[in-house]
Every structure is written in structure tokens, then in C-alpha cells.
Amino acid sequence: MSEAADVTFRWAAALIGGLASAGVTRAVISPGSRSTPLTLAALRHPAIACRMVLDERVAAFHALGLAKAEQKPALLIATSGSAIANWLPAVVEADMARVPLILLSADRPPELQDCGANQTMDQIGLFSSHARAFHPLPPAEAETGWLTPFTARVVTESLAPLAGPVHINVPLREPLVPSADIGIPQTATPPQVLAPTQEPSSTALEALASVIAQGRGAIVCGTEDLGAEGRAAVLDLAGRLQVPVFADALSGLRFDPRAGAAVLAHPDQVSRSADAADWILRLGGTPISRALSDWLKKANGRPQIVVGSSPRIADPEGTATHVLTADAATLCRSLGGPPAPAHWLKTFQVADKAAAIAAATASADDTPFEGTVLRRLARALPSDTPLVMANSLPVRALDWLAGRPSSGIRLFGSRGVSGIDGTMSAAFGIASALGPTVAVAGDLAFQHDLGALALGSDLPLVILVLDNGGGAIFDHLPQTVLPEFEEGWLTPSTLDIVAAARSFGIEAETVRSNDAAVSAVLAALQKPAATVIRLPIDRAASIARFRAFFAAR
Template identity: 40%
Template structure:
């Protein structure tokens, strides 16, 4: 097949085209680009690697690379870009793209592709990549083949993609970029006179009339403020605390809301609501007349069941991006506005309820603290040790299954800032190590992971990406999927074979094979080991083994006491 341009010129054209794209990414706020090696993506990889304002990291496995990029975006709040070659490489991104979609994390997917004449004709390493991720992407397009007169357009498409990854609903975007061979440039030319657009995003002020109606419905009436997991951006802790004070309302703060920790007024934060609501008598006494929700749905099943039973009252959901996080289908008011603006606007319009309602919550939380101090499962003590020991401003990534539930049940909060996050969009156990390492690449504060043994094993290959990073992994090893001991599957005869799946993996040998520092620890040693690891260089793994049957018996005794006292 003949082309109008000489082969040498086409290779340089590819590179200049890729440079224009990278310049658009820079203008759109991208700092990190994660590259997985491949031939068809050569122009993109070279342009990103040579760009003076982009930081690149090469990760062999595309699945690891995608979760790594997810972690970097979670920690930095900036979109992170991925580059991969054509073929199945692009499909490896799907699990992380799903998480980014549901958790509202900005990712920019740059897939290199064969030119149109090589598709659907049996050409090697060629799959259908256009719109591969469907409605998980906020913006998806195939760029034209490189053309010298369209450098500015390529740059603009990249800026547009970066902007769409942030607003109006943060999440992944996809640019499919075809290149004809040859792919290796000779002169490495740069396009002239690129002037990428400047981006800004609005702050959505709440509708005053809607605020008036909501304020009238909740003013002087007992109600609860429920703060669920962050959805891409931090919740306004100070403003919510001030509003709660104005209303005399308790704040039921999920650990992933990050309202349990910090210097804001936490006097009305109820951290132990899950344990408190296990007492049916108390749950009946504190039926509210309204619920005001910020963030995603809470982790706690107990709290969600309590909310599900609150028919016939006002349920107000605050979400600046308008995604209805309401699987209970109870929302009566959606305030599609900046959460801080909503909290401030309502605070200036409401009057407080009687203090008796708030005091009931405080008294029950005090009683719950006494019970769990007397009847503490070992994991409660470990959660206390971990969260009280971690340095100020630590980023703590929790695994799903039991770790996030243990934090929900037992983490009481602290005054020193601590940011807890979790891949809670799709709640998978995949990619957690890669996410942790991506977070470590994008920030300077300590980064710690709290994972179970199956979560570690599921993503253990991502330790290959640990070189040059600082992070600590605390693995609570209960010999399999301990979460299923707490679920209805526990009574099945196939419980171990199909659900708890105890492993026989030699964790120390595998971890050390990746060059990661391995240290077995015990509850008595944990505080010292956490302090040492958090202040050291490199990646360390602390391995704490638990007896699953003992843990289950301890939890059952606690649940029994909470149910009756």
C-alpha cells in the first residue's frame, strides 16, 4: 500500500502528533503518565518520556499499570494518563476503569492502534478498541491518523479529554490513537505554535429556593447527617461540623468520609454507629425525622438497614455531580451543588432541635465503647494500634472485605489528620497493591495499606512495580476469606472449598523475591514495626497472622452483648 509521505517523514509525523497530544495532557493538568511497553505505542511513549513536564513510569503489566494510575489519581486529585499498545493490552485496563468510573477517579486512557486498513482483516495484534469501555468513560473518541495540519486539533482533543476526566462527572476518558508504520522517529520534530486551551471548573452554588424548602423541613426537628465515603473529592469536614452544631444533629461518619479524623469539631461525630444500631431497642428510640446525606452509600450494612426502614421522612442527598447514590430509592431531595455551599447555606437557615436526641446517640456511643473495651476482638486492638500509631497526614488504603469493615466497626477517630481510602467503587479485592504503589508515587506523606491475605495474593505480582517507592503494607492473614465466616455462606458444607479458600502460598518467599522487606509481626510488636516502616525507605510488608476461629468467636460474643445492652 502506498502512502503520500516518505516512510521517514511518516515516523517523524507520528512523533510530532504524539507530542501534540502530550502537550494537551500537560495543559489539562496531567503530571504522571504510566507506560506499558509495546511497539505500536512507540510515538506516544517516546513523546511522554521526553516531555519535560510529564513524569513517566514504565510498568510491564497493563492491569497493574491501570490500578497504579488509579492510585496516583486518588492521591493527587489530578488525572493520570495510561499508554498501551494495541491488542489485548488495552483490555487489561478494564477492572481499573470500572473502579475509576464508579469511584469518580480521573483517568486518561491512550490506546495505540493499527490504522483502519489493518482492522477486521486478520492483521496481527488487532482488536476492536474503539468504545471498548462503553459507558464507563465520560469521553471517548478515535483520533484521525496523524496529519501535519491538525497538530492543534490533536492537542485540543487531549485537553478536552483531560477536562472531561474532571468535570462534570469525574472518571475515565479514552482516546484511541491509530498510527501507521514506521513508528520510530528519526529527527524527533516538535510541532510549532501549539496553544492549548486553559481549563477551569465551576463551583456549583445551591439553589436558594431549594435550600429554603429543605431548611424548613429539617429545622428544629431531630435528624441525622450521614457522611459516606468520599467520591473523588474530600468532603467539607469543617462546614458539615458547623451545620451539625446548628442542628444539634449527630454526624454518622463512615471511615471513608474522613470526618472521624482531623482538627475540625468532632464532638458530634458518632463513629460507632454500626455497633450502636445493633441494639434494636436503641435503633427504635432514635428514629429520625430527616436524613441528610453527603458522599456515597456507607459501608455499614447495619446502618443501611436502619436507613431502609425510614419510610415517610425527608431524605436529602447532596451530590455536586448529580449521580444518584441511592440504592434504597428513598431520596426526596437531590441538592446538585457544592457540598460546602450546601452546608453553609443550610446552616444559615436552620434552628436546632432539642439536645435530647443528640445526647441519646452520644450516650449509646459511650456505652458501646465500654462494651468493646471489655469484649474486644483482637482486630479491634489492631485497628486501635494502627490508627493511633500512624504519622500525621498518613494515607491509609484499606482493602475490601473484612479490613474496611473492621475500620468501620472499631476506628474511633483521632485529632491528627488521617486520610483513609479504599477501592470502594466496585469493592473488588483486585489491584489493591498496585493502587497503594500508585498512591505512593504521587505524594510525599506516608502511605500504608491494610489488606487481607487473599487481597495480597490476588495482586501480589504488582510488587514488581515497587522499585523506588516508599510504602508499608500491613497484611492481616486469617488464612483465607474470613469475611465469609460472617455471611450466610458460612453454614454451607462447601464453605471452605468455594468461599473461604484457605491458601498455602509461601508469602515470605514471594514477597522477598520481589525485593520487598518482609517482617512478621505480632499485636505486641505492631506499634513499633508500623512506626519504623512508615519512616523508612522502600516498601515493607508486615505480616500478622490471626486465628480465624478465635476471631469469629470473639466477634459473636461482641455482637451478642451489643444486641442486648
């Protein structure tokens, strides 16, 4: 091996070591030749746990799940060319969902650019505005001292002021394989980065207090996880002000054991006929519910306080009158005001009880139905079990019919751009970080991410597939009236889900009732590897039951 290859490896090892010193502990790597020094450095670093994933698209979503579960940046490594282009869907989701990722792409050196060299393309700024920062590095050199403070800045950029992906492009010259006995160089101590404070100013608190004093209010919590402290602070504030809490299922508030009757069990249903509030405090992003969005629009012109933990504020309705960047827990603990009249909260609770009766009626029998199986699953899972919900119909069915089980489970979803891609890849990342995990996906989301099943041999993920014959979410949208509906939107799949899972060496079965599905999930949680459980659902019967539920108010 040449001295040049050893220089390149030491340089790559310093780069990886700097990231490790700054707090990176996970790397998801796809095999390739040009990325050899980076891969080898990560594999040899004692503080970084590496997982090799063949498919770069799966790898990126897997890293997304890891970073989301651990709330710190995960590292992605891949070779040059179209390999890293497969990261784009996950990078977009990480951008919009504010998930920290470090994208480490190998590249050809300058002399091989724009000359027809194999596996070479323009990688400069590949992820455009979806990356918080882009760093084109020079080819490897003997001097590595600057890499430690550089990597500390990179990790900081991925976390604040707006968490998200950071892209480092690394041109590497051949030879790429170092001497067999070369070790990992010692990394200098990086500068300590202190977390920014997000305490609201006294002026802001005074302004918000004057809003809250105006009368009958409400708190709306979107799809973002507010954390245990944030949820506790919201519940305490709602109790002091005696106002209802409209909490999206993914916020976790309805599953918090501390949640009381002020947290509406069926906020979507209640919002369809609720009176407009005099003021609204909005936390944790945008809710899934269209009906709740319409209720916010109905209150246009009345004070609506939109609070975000980052400068990217969620106000798609355009109804915010006050905007504040602050930590939700800190803000809620600092707010106060006179309680609303007793009848105000009672009115919402009466409507919520009626919705709960309608939900129980819609879920009464054991005929396979998305709403029933999710309602029962949410009550049956052990406390702290991570539950990953695919987009489209599964997450909405949970929001509509799960109610307020207060079971203590942990909710995850990909609501950055709300795509169905990468659901299982991300769920495997969450399972790798947190242990036995359940993912619920439709048949199309399952098919869209089949490559993720290659991760299932040693990760404890239970995948419940709600097989309703295609894109059943469109049954709830205007496209259903089109004569081309089945061909252009429903897109029913011919995939044999059980056979597909078994082809990856994963245990799989079909069950025929909601209770059987829940029992199978609970049993599979005890296994060390992945399991797929398919529940066939009659699409026409499903839409009829949803419509009956919505009509019962």
C-alpha cells in the first residue's frame, strides 16, 4: 500500500473522529469503492456503531429513524454518483421535519470532473435548500488539525437554529486502501457548543397574557412531539385556564397517562361543530385533521398564538396573529390568566363524549377495519412501546378513532412532507435505537419500501399491514367520483405481502380479525427479529364504517 493511501485514510479518520467527538454515535453506510476511506474509518472507530445497508434510499430513511428516535444527528456515508441521489426523499423529509443528519458523500477528485470519468456527476449543492449547509472539502491532505473544529460546526449546524441535514462532499483520490496496520489517529477535543436558550421575553409574556385574558380559549397541539416536559406543561396550563386541548394523535398528548378530560379524545369530530374560541394557543406544528384546520380558519380574525421551537413557524391557514419562537414547556409554565367560565370546557367535553360513543359503535364488531384495529392496538400495547404510523389512511384512522387511551405509548410519524416512502426503513431505525417497535402501514406503503425488509434479520420490528386494496385514502377525497378513479388513484397492488416478507427470511402471516391482529402484534413483540402481519380489509365496508362514524354527531 502507498503512503498516499495512508495519508487519505488518516485524513478520513480525522474527519470521522471529529464527528464522533462532537457527539455522532451512529453511521449508516452503503458499500462502494470511492467511499472506502470513509467507510473504513467509521468501521474502525470505537465510538461509532455502524450498520451496512445496500440500498442507499433505505439507508437514508433508516438514518432518519435513528436520528428521530435518539434526537441527535446520524451519519450517512455512500459512494459517488447516483448512489447519493437516492438520499433525496429522506433528505427532504429530514429538512421539513427538522431531523438532524450528516450526509457524507464520497466524490471523484477535481481532475476527474467534467471529463467523462466513470460514476462521476456534479455533486456540488446536490440537495439545494434542503440542506442546512453544504461543505465541499478539498482532496485529502496531511494536515488534519482543522477538521475537529470544522466537524463541531457541522454538528451544530445540523441541530440549531433549525435542525436538519448538513452535506459534506469529500473528493478522494486513488489509491483508496491504506496499510493493513494503520490505526485511528487521536482526535483533538472539540469546542463545547452550548444549547441556545428559548425563553420568552417578559414583553412577549405580557402580550400573550393580555390575549389569554380576553375570554374563552383553546390549545391546539400538532403532529410534533413536545416531549414529556412539554406535554406536562400543556396539561398543567389547560387545567389552570380550564380550556380544551385539541391534540393530534402524533403529539402523544392523548396517549399520555396524565391526560385528563380536558384533552379531547376525538378532536377532529368535536371541531366539526365546535364554537369558535376567543383565542387559540397553537403548539407543535400543524395537525393532520382537515376539520380542525377548518375550525382554525373559522376563528380567523381572533387572536391565534403560533409557537414553534424553531424559526420555521407552522401557519398554513394564515390565521396567526402572534408568532413566537420558544420552548413549549417553558412558555406554558410561564403563562397564566383567569380560568374560562365553567360551561366553556363542559361544552367541548359533552361533544367529545358523543364522539366517543360514535367511535365505540363504529369499532364494536371484529370485522377487519382500520379504525377498530388501531383503536384496540393503542390500548393493548405496553407502555413506552414505539408506534410508527405510515401516512395516508393509517395515521388518519388513528387520529379519528383511537380516542384518548392514555396508554403511554410513543408515537412516530413522517409529517415533514407526509410521504408514504421510507416508512419501514425509518421504523427499523427507531427499533434499532429504542428496541421492540410496531409499525402500521397500508399495502402501498409496504410495497413502496420493500427493500427495508433486508434490515429485519436482527431488529425487533412488528409490521402490521392494513391491506385495503390500494390507496384507500382517496375514498375520502373528491377524486373518488372520477371514472378513472381505480386506474389512476386507487392503484390496487397484486403483491403477495406474506410471500414477499418470507423471501427476505422474515416471519409473516395473514390474520382475519382485528383481535387476531392485535394478539399477533403482541406476540411478535417478544421476538428478536422482524415480523409482518397482514390484515385484509374490505375497502367498501371500511369507507361505509368511516362515513357512519362521521355522520354520528
